[in-house]
């Protein structure tokens with residue numbers, strides 16, 4: 253790879269290589285193009301999750317009040333808004349937190365895509381065995397004969413932590429044998445929790461890419477093993493995208509209008525890209541150019557930013573520009589972007605920015621102090637976004653957004669946190685207060 257030449261063509265790469273924070277807007281955003289999937293794929297995923305709701309409700313009683321639908325609140329955070337504006341610059345409009353940090357079952361955004369992919373696999377296995385039809389009440393899947401059926405199959409995944417939690421918990425509950433290949437960044441408590449639920453956890457001294465590669469290798473050639481491929485899975489992607497179909501009712505409930513004069517801005521932390529990509533794809537399908545999407549990444553692992561700026565998709569890794577990929581934001585510790593997502597986002601993503609690890613903890617503590625909401629460090633990567641976007645007058649003018657920012661809705665998409673053990677969370681909080 254001719255890195256010198258790349259840096260000449262894309263000068264921001266030099267700052268990235270020094271692990272400095274950058275902010276970039278995408279010149280290709282909004283270009284017309286055919287995408288590999290569309291609304292009917294989102295509808296299909298939504299319908300499947302609805303079929304499984306009676307099962308989820310029975311298997312995870314915590315989801316009783318939502319009828320077995322795993323969904324998170326959209327919460328206005330005005331006190332945090334005041335703090336952010338004071339510290340990072342004014343941005344106007346209203347500020348919300350989308351609390352995927354508090355999704356039922358696995359406490360992170362992975363409860364969308366990860367659970368969806370395993371449910372889809374279970375549905376196929378049960379239908380192929382002649383034990384399930386579309387008309388059945390899926391709560392029958394809690395019966396021992398299904399556990400027996402599923403126990404002949406295994407599920408494998410490579411993960412930095414939260415995807416493993418989501419895949420591990422749902423797979424073990426259904427009765428599958430499940431192996432989670434964990435990278436070195438994964439937190440100990442996540443490994444412990446999975447083992448306590450009967451999940452096989454294999455640890456690697458290397459990074460996330462290696463964990464995925466090992467998982468893939470183990471699954472290859474085993475027709476009874478389903479490998480959840482975080483770098484390329486369309487099922488994961490569709491599971492995430494369903495969020496966009498459900499947010500409309502939440503907008504209505506809090507009086508958010510989405511149209512040309514009332515833009516919505518979504519800021520979402522990005523690792524390999526699947527979760528933020530799926531959510532964004534859904535939002536763009538439904539709200540078009542009235543929603544603007546920005547991805548946030550750590551300065552030491554900005555794989556999607558690098559991929560988008562250079563247009564090289566998964567052919568470039570952060571190590572190519574000399575970065576170590578090490579970050580406290582364990583959910584974002586990924587060195588190479590998903591090929592599927594970097595392709596789809598090429599014309600959907602409005603921009604990216606990066607943040608230093610040290611800033612995550614003060615944001616975490618501020619959110620706790622102002623709003624009483626606790627989220628994990630990775631989840632805080634998006635927080636400087638609204639101020640940065642509002643300060644970019646050139647971009648606002650180019651997008652016809654000048655004069656509309658007072659009507660804007662800003663959504664920080666919180667991606668994980670509710671399963672963090674109390675002692676661990678206290679430690680994060682105290683670090684942020686220093």
Ligand SMILES: *Cc1c(COP(=O)(O)O)cnc(C)c1O
Nearest residue numbers: 414523524525526527583667668
């Ligand atoms: C997985 C994860 C992300 C990013 O999702 P990707 O699909 O890896 O891009 C962000 N935040 C948290 C807490 C996560 O666990």
